[in-house]
Amino acid sequence: METRNSRTKKVSRRMKPFEQITSKIDSELHNNLPRKWKKIGDIVILDLSNIKKEKENIAEIYAQVLNAKSIIQKNKISGELRKPEDTKILYGKETVTEISEYGIKYKLDLAEIMWSPGNTGWRSALSGPEKISEFYTFDKPKTIIDYFAGIGYFSIQMAKGYPEAEIIAIDKNPKSIEYLSLNAKNNAIENMEIINDDCRNIETKADVIHLGYIGNTIDFLEHAYSCLNDKGTVIFHEAYRNNWLGFKSRSDWGTVPEKFSKLMGTKRFTVEKFERVKFYGPSTSHIIARLKKD
Numbered sequence: 001m002e003t004r005n006s007r008t009k010k011v012s013r014r015m016k017p018f019e020q021i022t023s024k025i026d027s028e029l030h031n032n033l034p035r036k037w038k039k040i041g042d043i044v045i046l047d048l049s050n051i052k053k054e055k056e057n058i059a060e061i062y063a064q065v066l067n068a069k070s071i072i073q074k075n076k077i078s079g080e081l082r083k084p085e086d087t088k089i090l091y092g093k094e095t096v097t098e099i100s101e102y103g104i105k106y107k108l109d110l111a112e113i114m115w116s117p118g119n120t121g122w123r124s125a126l127s128g129p130e131k132i133s134e135f136y137t138f139d140k141p142k143t144i145i146d147y148f149a150g151i152g153y154f155s156i157q158m159a160k161g162y163p164e165a166e167i168i169a170i171d172k173n174p175k176s177i178e179y180l181s182l183n184a185k186n187n188a189i190e191n192m193e194i195i196n197d198d199c200r201n202i203e204t205k206a207d208v209i210h211l212g213y214i215g216n217t218i219d220f221l222e223h224a225y226s227c228l229n230d231k232g233t234v235i236f237h238e239a240y241r242n243n244w245l246g247f248k249s250r251s252d253w254g255t256v257p258e259k260f261s262k263l264m265g266t267k268r269f270t271v272e273k274f275e276r277v278k279f280y281g282p283s284t285s286h287i288i289a290r291l292k293k294d
């Protein structure tokens with residue numbers, strides 16, 4: 001027979017994290033408590049800007065329930081280098097964390113460098129689902145260049161997937177390069193050259209150029225074109241408004257939008273494949289395209 005006590009225990013074991021959090025906090029504050037957060041490795045990014053009283057205690061409760069070593073106030077990612085703006089630690093001390101994804105370990109400092117949880121899966125290159133590996137399958141590439149390598153989001157997977165190829169990973173931010181070098185070493189990558197520079201200063205020729213950037217990716221296509229070998233491939237990430245893309249329903253996502261095809265045509269590229277990575281704001285999509293040099 002189930003006693004009252006054992007039933008209470010079962011209920012509390014099934015409590016969702018947010019219920020556990022609210023159960024530990026004064027009910028007058030519940031309306032302002034965030035129901036969403038991002039857990040990156042063992043650190044949680046959370047928006048407590050609406051909380052005026054007991055912010056530190058509340059952050060500590062989130063840390064306990066979510067098993068996080070630190071809580072960081074959600075902030076803007078800004079500028080060309082996509083850096084988080086002045087990071088505020090609400091609980092704990094550390095901002096360096098480690099993430100494991102598709103067999104790769106990435107270390108990074110969340111006070112200095114962004115990590116996009118929504119790109120999980122897409123960073124898997126050859127190690128992930130077929131829909132993604134199809135984008136990242138290249139015919140015996142000799143050289144692959146990642147123009148916006150960051151801490152190795154994509155380039156480490158590509159180095160692993162193409163052990164015969166040379167991977168050139170470029171990033172302008174010295175902090176990213178510091179972690180990229182560490183991550184390459186920690187993942188025993190031996191076929192990667194790491195360059196701290198603006199990608200437009202690097203003239204090396206390649207069979208594949210990866211443009212893992214959002215904002216003005218198109219501005220880098222001319223340089224990529226001049227560096228691509230004949231029949232070379234560009235993997236192009238960008239965000240576009242859904243109505244510009246002509247996306248109305250889910251079934252449209254895999255098709256190549258005509259306007260996008262035309263735009264890439266003006267840059268002398270043919271669109272081979274097109275997919276949505278994720279929503280990027282309410283009416284915008286982060287997309288990926290595979291482009292062939294005409």
Ligand SMILES: C[S@@+](CC[C@H](N)C(=O)[O-])C[C@H]1O[C@@H](n2cnc3c(N)ncnc32)[C@H](O)[C@@H]1O
Nearest residue numbers: 081082116119148150153171172173198199212
């Ligand atoms: C933050 S990443 C994009 C996010 C990443 N794709 C992900 O999956 O989370 C963009 C990187 O491009 C770098 N960057 C920006 N402009 C650059 C340029 N002109 N040349 C080389 N790197 C650049 C930034 O320093 C940054 O590390």
